[in-house]
Structure formats: C-alpha cells, structure tokens
Amino acid sequence: MGKQRSVVKHNNNVIGLGLTEKLDRLSSISLIKYLIYASSVIFFFAIIFFPPMVGILRNIGQIGVIYDDPNLLARANLAITQSFIMAFTVAILDLIAALPLAWFIVRSKTRIVNLIDTLVDIPFLIPTAALGYSSLLFWSSQSGISRIFGVESLVPPGFLLVLLLHFTFSYPVIVRVMVGELLNYKEVYEVAARTLGAQPLTAVRTITLPLLKPGIIASFLLAFARSLSETGATVIATGPWENGPVFIYRNVDKEGILVYVSSILILSSTVIFFLISLLAPKLRFPIRRAFPSIERKLSSSRAIKFRDSVTLLAFFLVVVAPSLFIALPMMGALLDGTLNEALSGLDPWNSFWRSMLISYAIGSLSTLLNIAFGLPAAIMIARGKLGRATSILEALVNVPIIVPSIALGVSLRLFWGEYGFLHEFWILLLSHTTITYTYFVESMAAAIESIPLEIEEVASTLGAKPFTIFRRITFPLTKYSVFSGAVLVFTRALGETGAAKAVARTKEFSTLPVLLVDWVVNKKATPSQSALGIGLYVISSFIILLIFRLLTRGKK
Amino acid sequence: MPSIKLVNVTKRYGNIVAIKNLSLTVNDGEYLCVLGPTGSGKTTLLKLIAGIIKPDEGEIYIDNKLVNNLPPQERNVAYVPQQYALFPHLRVIDNVAFGPLSKGFSRDEAYKISMQMLEMTRLAWRANSFPHELSGGMQQRLALARGLASGAKILLLDEPLGALDARLRVELRYKLREIAEENNLTTIHVTHDQEEAMVVADRIVILRNGEIQQEGPPPQVYNEPKNIFVAHFVGEANFFEGFVAETDLHGSWIQLRNGFILRVNETNKNVGERVVVMIREEKTRIIKRVRRKEEINLFPGTIREISLLGDFISYSILLDNGDRVNSRIPTIMGMGRFRVGEKVYVRLKPEDLRVYPYPPQGLYQELEVI
Numbered sequence: 001m002g003k004q005r006s007v008v009k010h011n012n013n014v015i016g017l018g019l020t021e022k023l024d025r026l027s028s029i030s031l032i033k034y035l036i037y038a039s040s041v042i043f044f045f046a047i048i049f050f051p052p053m054v055g056i057l058r059n060i061g062q063i064g065v066i067y068d069d070p071n072l073l074a075r076a077n078l079a080i081t082q083s084f085i086m087a088f089t090v091a092i093l094d095l096i097a098a099l100p101l102a103w104f105i106v107r108s109k110t111r112i113v114n115l116i117d118t119l120v121d122i123p124f125l126i127p128t129a130a131l132g133y134s135s136l137l138f139w140s141s142q143s144g145i146s147r148i149f150g151v152e153s154l155v156p157p158g159f160l161l162v163l164l165l166h167f168t169f170s171y172p173v174i175v176r177v178m179v180g181e182l183l184n185y186k187e188v189y190e191v192a193a194r195t196l197g198a199q200p201l202t203a204v205r206t207i208t209l210p211l212l213k214p215g216i217i218a219s220f221l222l223a224f225a226r227s228l229s230e231t232g233a234t235v236i237a238t239g240p241w242e243n244g245p246v247f248i249y250r251n252v253d254k255e256g257i258l259v260y261v262s263s264i265l266i267l268s269s270t271v272i273f274f275l276i277s278l279l280a281p282k283l284r285f286p287i288r289r290a291f292p293s294i295e296r297k298l299s300s301s302r303a304i305k306f307r308d309s310v311t312l313l314a315f316f317l318v319v320v321a322p323s324l325f326i327a328l329p330m331m332g333a334l335l336d337g338t339l340n341e342a343l344s345g346l347d348p349w350n351s352f353w354r355s356m357l358i359s360y361a362i363g364s365l366s367t368l369l370n371i372a373f374g375l376p377a378a379i380m381i382a383r384g385k386l387g388r389a390t391s392i393l394e395a396l397v398n399v400p401i402i403v404p405s406i407a408l409g410v411s412l413r414l415f416w417g418e419y420g421f422l423h424e425f426w427i428l429l430l431s432h433t434t435i436t437y438t439y440f441v442e443s444m445a446a447a448i449e450s451i452p453l454e455i456e457e458v459a460s461t462l463g464a465k466p467f468t469i470f471r472r473i474t475f476p477l478t479k480y481s482v483f484s485g486a487v488l489v490f491t492r493a494l495g496e497t498g499a500a501k502a503v504a505r506t507k508e509f510s511t512l513p514v515l516l517v518d519w520v521v522n523k524k525a526t527p528s529q530s531a532l533g534i535g536l537y538v539i540s541s542f543i544i545l546l547i548f549r550l551l552t553r554g555k556k
Numbered sequence: 557m558p559s560i561k562l563v564n565v566t567k568r569y570g571n572i573v574a575i576k577n578l579s580l581t582v583n584d585g586e587y588l589c590v591l592g593p594t595g596s597g598k599t600t601l602l603k604l605i606a607g608i609i610k611p612d613e614g615e616i617y618i619d620n621k622l623v624n625n626l627p628p629q630e631r632n633v634a635y636v637p638q639q640y641a642l643f644p645h646l647r648v649i650d651n652v653a654f655g656p657l658s659k660g661f662s663r664d665e666a667y668k669i670s671m672q673m674l675e676m677t678r679l680a681w682r683a684n685s686f687p688h689e690l691s692g693g694m695q696q697r698l699a700l701a702r703g704l705a706s707g708a709k710i711l712l713l714d715e716p717l718g719a720l721d722a723r724l725r726v727e728l729r730y731k732l733r734e735i736a737e738e739n740n741l742t743t744i745h746v747t748h749d750q751e752e753a754m755v756v757a758d759r760i761v762i763l764r765n766g767e768i769q770q771e772g773p774p775p776q777v778y779n780e781p782k783n784i785f786v787a788h789f790v791g792e793a794n795f796f797e798g799f800v801a802e803t804d805l806h807g808s809w810i811q812l813r814n815g816f817i818l819r820v821n822e823t824n825k826n827v828g829e830r831v832v833v834m835i836r837e838e839k840t841r842i843i844k845r846v847r848r849k850e851e852i853n854l855f856p857g858t859i860r861e862i863s864l865l866g867d868f869i870s871y872s873i874l875l876d877n878g879d880r881v882n883s884r885i886p887t888i889m890g891m892g893r894f895r896v897g898e899k900v901y902v903r904l905k906p907e908d909l910r911v912y913p914y915p916p917q918g919l920y921q922e923l924e925v926i
Contacts, residue, residue: 188639189641189643191637192635192643193658194629195607195608195631195634195703196654196655197659198629198658199629200627202658206654210645211645288663289663290657292659
C-alpha cells in the first residue's frame with residue numbers, strides 16, 4: 001500500500017517536473033517574455049484605455065443637439081456642478097471623521113477595538129445599491145428612525161440623504177487607508193517630539209499629520225472618486241436632487257446630451273484629480289507655533305474620552321445602523337411568504353434569478369480576465385519594465401477609477417455598440433473589466449513592489465529561470481494579494497450599477513444591481529419583494545466573500 | 557540637581573522580561589555608559605527613563621521626584637533615539653526650535669536658543685537645509701542640538717555613534733563627552749561598543765538579559781571582571797576549562813585538558829570543582845625557548861595565525877593539549893618575531909589568571925554575546 005502510494009507520488013513529481021521544466025525553458029526565451037508583456041499592454045490599450053476615449057470622441061459631433069433643449073442643458077450643467085459639490089463635501093467630512101476613528105483603532109488599548117475594526121468593514125461588504133436602499137429605509141421611511149422622532153420622514157430623499165449615504169459607503173474605505181497609513185507611520189517621530197516637551201496634540205499636529213500628508217491626500221482623492229462615481233445607491237436616495245450620474249441614469253436614451261454630460265464629467269474629473277494631486281502636497285499644515293496650555297488641556301484623558309465617544313457615536317449612527325438596517329425588512333419578507341414566491345421563480349423573480357446569474361458570470365469572468373492580463377501589467381509597473389514610460393502607464397491605469405463609471409459606461413456603449421456582432425453580454429463583460437482593471441493592477445503592483453528586487457535577483461543567480469522565480473518566489477509571496485485583488489475586482493463588478501445601466505440596452509441583460517435599483521426607483525416590485533431581493537443579493541455576496549476569507553485565512 | 561534613580565524596575569513585553577528587577581543610580585553630572593549586547597535591554601532602559609514606556613514594577617525618580625506616571629513631555633529629558641528621528645519635513649533650524657516652541661517659548665527666544673545650539677554643534681551654516689541633506693555626522697550633531705535646545709539637563713543617547721563610519725565614530729566620542737561636560741549634563745549613553753564605553757564613561761554598567769552584571773569605573777570593570785561574560789564582553793580574553801586539583805595556602809593547581817597543570821593565585825575554589833580560568837590576551841606571553849625546565853605555567857604549542865590589528869599583532873596559538881590561545885603584542889615589539897607553524901611556549905603568569913566557577917549552561921553558551 002505504502003509502496004504504491006510512493007510510486008504514484010513519484011510519477012506525479014515527474015509529470016510536474018516535466019511541465020515546469022518546459023515552462024521554465026519557455027520563460028527563458030526573451031520572445032515569449034516580450035509576447036506576454038506585449039499582450040498585456042495591448043489588452044490595456046485596446047480594452048481598458050482607448051474604448052472609453054474613442055467612444056466619446058467619435059460621437060462628439062452629437063453634442064450640438066444640446067442647444068435644442070435649453071432646459072435640459074441647464075439641468076445637465078447643474079447636475080455636473082452638484083456632482084463635484086457633493087464629492088468635495090463628502091471627502092472633507094470623511095477625512096474629519098475618519099482620522100479619529102483610525103486613530104482609535106490603531107492606538108486605543110481598549111477591548112472594543114476588535115469589534116470596531118470588524119464593524120468598519122461592513123458597509124464595505126454590502127453592495128452600494130443595497131446600502132442605498134437600507135439608508136433610504138433607515139433615514140426616510142416610517143419603518144426606520146423617523147418613527148422614533150415622530151416625523152414622517154426625518155431625512156427625506158435629497159441632497160442631505162445622498163450626503164449621508166455617500167458618507168456611509170466611502171467612510172470605511174478611508175478609515176482602512178488611514179489605519180494602514182498610521183500602522184506604517186514611524187511612531188519614533190512622535191515619541192521624539194514628546195520627549196522634546198511637546199504635548200501629545202502638538203506632536204500629532206506638527207509632526208504626525210504633516211508626515212501623513214500623502215496618505216491623507218490619497219484618502220481624500222479616494223473618497224472624492226467614490227462619491228463622484230456612485231450611481232445605484234444615489235439614484236435610490238436622490239429624490240428631486242440630481243448629480244451627474246443621476247442625470248445620466250434618468251436620460252439614458254438621449255444620446256446627444258449623454259455625450260455632453262459624460263465628456264464633461266470625464267474631462268473635469270481627470271483635470272480636478274491631477275490638480276489636487278499636484279497642488280495638495282504644497283498645502284502646509286500650521287506647524288510653526290505651539291500652544292502648550294491649550295494643547296495640554298485638549299490632550300487630557302477627559303478630552304480624549306470625549307473625542308472617542310463622539311467618534312464612536314457618529315460611527316454607529318451614520319455608518320453601522322443605516323448599513324445593517326436592511327436586515328429588518330428582509331426578516332419581515334422571509335416570514336410573509338415572499339420567500340416562497342421568490343423560490344417559485346414567478347414574475348418578477350424569474351428576471352431576478354436571471355440577473356443574478358448574469359452578475360455572477362460577469363463578476364467571475366472579468367476577474368479572470370483581469371488576473372490574466374493585469375498581472376503582467378502589475379509586474380511591469382512594479383519593476384519598471386518600461387523604463388521611463390512606466391510612470392506614464394501607471395498614470396493611465398488610474399484613469400478608469402477617477403472617471404465616474406456611468407460616464408465611462410456611456411462611452412463604452414458608444415464604442416462597442418459600433419460592433420454589431422458583439423453580443424450584449426460581451427459588451428457588459430468588457431465594460432465591467434474596464435472599470436475594475438485599476439483595482440487589481442494597482443493592488444498587485446503595490447504587493448510586488450513590496451518584495452525586494454534582491455530576492456528575485458538572488459534567485460536568478462542561484463540558477464532559477466524566470467518562471468521558477470515567479471512560481472517559487474514572487475507568487476508565494478504575493479499569493480494573498482492576488483486573492484484579495486481578485487475579491488476586490490469581483491465585489492466591484494458585482495456592485496456596479498452605473499456602467500451596467502449605461503451599457504445595457506435591453507432589460508434582458510440587466511445585472512442584479514441594475515434590476516434591483518429599477519425595482520426600488522420605478523416601483524417595479526413591492527417593498528417586501530425589494531427587501532428580499534436586496535437581502536438575497538447581500539447574502540450571496542457575503543457568502544462569496546466568506547469563501548474567499550476561508551481560502552485566504554491565516555495570512556494577510 | 558538632575559540625578560536619576562531606578563528602584564527594582566521590571567519591564568515585560570508579553571512573556572519576555574526586558575528589564576529584570578533593576579536598580580541603578582546616576583549622579584548629577586555623571587557620564588554613564590550602559591554596555592550590553594543586542595537584546596540586553598539597553599534601549600528599554602532609556603525608554604523607561606524618557607517616559608516612553610512605563611515600568612511594570614518598581615519606581616523611577618528624576619531629581620528625587622517619582623516620575624512613574626509623568627508623560628515624556630513633562631520629564632525634561634533629551635532622548636536621542638538610535639536613528640535620530642529627525643523630523644524629515646522640517647528644516648534644521650525648525651527641528652531644533654521644535655522643543656522650545658513646544659514648551660511655550662516665544663518665537664524669537666526659541667530661534668535664538670536654537671541658533672546657539674547650532675553654533676555649538678557647528679551646524680549654523682546648514683540651518684536652512686533639510687535633515688536628509690546632511691551627512692551622517694551632521695545628523696548626529698543635529699539630533700544632539702535638538703535635544704539640548706529644549707533645555708533638558710538629562711541626555712539619553714541610544715547608540716549615538718552607531719550609524720556612523722568607524723573613523724567619525726572615534727572622533728565624535730570626545731565631542732559628545734565635551735558637550736556633556738560644558739553643559740553640565742547628566743548623560744546615559746547606551747552602546748554595544750566596549751571600546752567606546754571605556755573611553756567616554758565615568759562609569760560603566762554592563763547589562764545582560766535585563767540584569768546588571770557589573771558596574772564601576774572603566775579600569776575596575778576591565779581589570780576585575782565579576783564574571784566570564786563581563787570578561788569576554790569588555791576587552792579580549794582567553795578561557796580555559798579545568799578542575800581544581802589541589803589547593804594550598806598561596807594558590808591552587810588547576811588540571812586542564814590532556815594533563816596540563818596550571819598554577820593560579822586564587823584559593824577560594826574547592827578541590828574537584830569545575831572551573832574556567834581567564835587571562836587577558838595582552839597578558840598572554842609567547843617565548844621561543846624554555847631556559848629552566850622546572851618553571852611553571854609554560855605550555856608548548858604552535859603558532860597557527862598571525863593578524864596585524866594596527867597597534868597590535870594578534871597571534872593565535874594551538875597548545876599541544878588542544879586548547880587555543882590568543883596573544884596580543886604591541887606591533888613595535890612583536891613584528892616578525894614569530895612565523896606561522898613555529899613551535900613556541902606560552903607563559904601564563906599566576907597573578908594574571910582569574911578563576912570563575914564553570915557556568916551551568918556551558919562555557920560557549922555563556923560567552924554567546926548575541
């Protein structure tokens with residue numbers, strides 16, 4: 001018995017060796033290497049970068065029609081302005097609120113830190129469209145907090161509700177980034193400042209924050225981009241108020257005005273992004289003065305307790321409660337027979353299940369595409385394989401996330417729509433790949449960059465061929481980043497409403513978030529059905545994330 | 557009067573005890589060197605005094621005032637960490653002015669003091685540079701200037717010269733000492749470089765695994781090491797394993813490996829006890845021929861290696877019983893006297909030999925420095 005097993009094992013080894021040897025030999029041929037890198041560059045330009053640019057440019061002639069309807073034009077311009085006002089407000093609020101919480105998570109020694117740390121991820125795990133509905137019910141409906149205050153609607157749909165909602169879904173991301181920055185920060189500077197006589201607050205204000213500036217700017221831009229781009233949830237919470245994505249959502253058939261709004265959004269968001277990333281580093285913190293007595297008082301343990309309580313209260317009220325509120329109506333829907341109806345697959349549930357299938361198919365396929373073509377691109381960026389052109393490639397890779405995804409979707413529809421033979425499903429897939437590409441490549445590039453180049457160099461002097469280096473060194477060290485990058489892509493693809501709405505021409509190919517937003521906004525389903533549909537959506541994405549967590553457990 | 561006193565201080569990190577029931581007094585104006593291998597608790601000791609970490613047990617006094625619960629900004633000590641922690645976003649002058657400004661000095665006053673400190677450390681001409689534009693030695697001086705500008709009279713230096721190249725390290729030692737004296741500072745200087753400690757310190761404390769092994773003025777620590785570890789860590793020494801064979805009124809006979817017999821002057825060990833005998837390398841003599849056969853403590857061996865160390869030549873000799881011995885001879889006296897492979901005798905004078913009990917975990921374990 002034992003003998004047999006060892007024979008089998010032996011055979012496997014031989015087969016395995018044969019294959020890796022073959023791949024090793026292939027990977028040593030420079031032509032093969034160039035082919036792999038070249039194909040990923042071609043993929044980037046042909047699928048990710050040019051389609052949205054060309055789609056808009058080719059149809060720029062249609063812009064003329066906007067003058068036919070001055071009212072619509074005025075509405076469009078207002079919507080674009082509102083987009084940026086909202087994004088700025090949200091990003092500023094995020095920073096103000098996220099810093100104390102991140103601080104609390106990193107520095108506090110109390111036991112609830114672990115709980116808070118887990119709760120922070122919740123809004124991150126719930127697809128934004130579901131979050132939108134949950135917030136709407138929590139703030140605006142009689143089933144939510146309004147009843148406690150005895151008013152019909154505490155926060156009616158409109159600017160304020162959208163602001164609260166955008167805060168809810170962007171806040172966790174910012175906290176995560178800030179926590180990471182704080183963990184990387186060398187506390188020795190702060191410690192040195194304090195031994196020199198600085199009060200804790202003085203040390204933070206004059207030393208820690210200025211040194212964290214790059215991270216703060218990055219968080220600001222992230223929150224800004226998230227707010228600018230979000231469509232599904234915004235449409236649910238918006239009421240009469242309108243920003244760019246909502247305007248596009250509501251006028252998805254009027255091609256001329258869409259080209260106008262989309263091109264303005266794409267152009268202005270790109271310009272604003274580069275302006276902020278160029279100018280913000282020049283901003284100076286007020287660091288030349290100290291106020292020992294005031295800052296001593298503000299550093300007292302009582303002041304810190306007060307700050308922590310306010311932060312945690314705001315966190316629970318504005319982030320945790322509205323995110324989890326959906327659980328209540330969903331429970332109701334489980335008990336009132338809606339579940340049986342859903343399982344029977346009768347109308348409207350047949351389209352629900354179909355959309356779910358489409359969403360998952362698109363999520364997994366776009367993840368695979370991004371891994372296959374994004375990984376070589378990430379290696380190229382991390383290792384500077386393109387020489388000086390590397391930084392240009394990196395800047396271009398970032399474009400898909402700084403542009404509002406629905407505007408990108410409009411452009412992609414115009415581009416791919418030209419090719420009549422392309423089935424709608426493939427257009428959806430390509431669009432989702434485009435909007436998620438950056439997430440994978442950027443996170444992988446960061447992971448690969450963190451491996452010292454010397455390790456790979458040593459491996460090659462020890463006789464390892466490029467493929468072996470990848471298989472034995474680079475991949476094992478970045479395996480978990482590949483997984484988490486894949487999760488990021490998958491959840492983003494699953495949660496995307498804007499681009500999916502803009503691209504889909506027929507109801508037949510609605511992704512799940514598009515269908516659910518349609519249910520809620522256009523009252524295509526009863527509240528009970530909406531609650532259950534959104535609940536199932538949330539639960540299924542939770543399950544996927546859980547599976548990934550289990551697969552990648554024990555390691556970061 | 558800036559004095560420092562630690563009473564029965566213990567600090568743990570999880571299961572690791574970094575400082576074990578340690579008591580220590582540093583007098584006003586004293587320059588104390590804490591010497592110990594990596595992981596001996598040196599940095600922890602400094603951080604405890606600076607107030608960056610709190611002791612689990614015991615008390616810390618500064619100027620006879622209990623400071624256990626005083627945060628670092630209230631302690632008025634200048635802590636200079638190993639990598640200096642110069643604020644990278646501030647110019648040289650702003651780095652120095654940070655302390656006075658934080659303590660509420662007016663801008664004019666703060667910058668006046670800072671300029672004085674920069675002049676003292678000969679950095680005034682670089683006042684507007686950023687720290688990363690300075691050389692290693694300048695960064696070191698800047699860290700010092702910054703610490704002193706806050707008006708602290710206690711200076712805590714964590715491996716202050718560790719990041720500098722060898723020559724600069726030697727030059728700056730004296731400068732440190734000079735600055736401490738000129739400003740009447742009480743200084744604790746942590747290092748793992750025994751030569752550095754011997755040169756600058758009024759008093760040396762040898763730390764190992766969070767415990768003080770020995771403390772005293774440098775000559776005392778060097779000449780009368782209390783245990784094998786101190787003997788090995790401070791200066792260069794040879795060790796022999798053996799048993800006490802016989803003891804009389806004036807000394808003892810130690811049985812070494814393979815029948816060699818060694819005479820020592822100490823009588824405080826019991827017959828049959830396992831011991832380690834130590835002799836400094838520079839006291840280990842080599843001679844070519846034996847004149848009188850009856851002479852004691854003369855052992856035959858062969859020269860195996862010769863290394864020139866600058867002022868000294870180090871000879872490595874394999875004794876015929878299998879023990880290895882190193883001997884240091886001033887270069888002007890020893891150059892070219894012996895060749896590799898030459899048969900010689902090693903003479904170990906009884907008055908130069910010290911006897912220690914054999915360490916329970918073995919000699920090599922005991923000598924392990926890191």
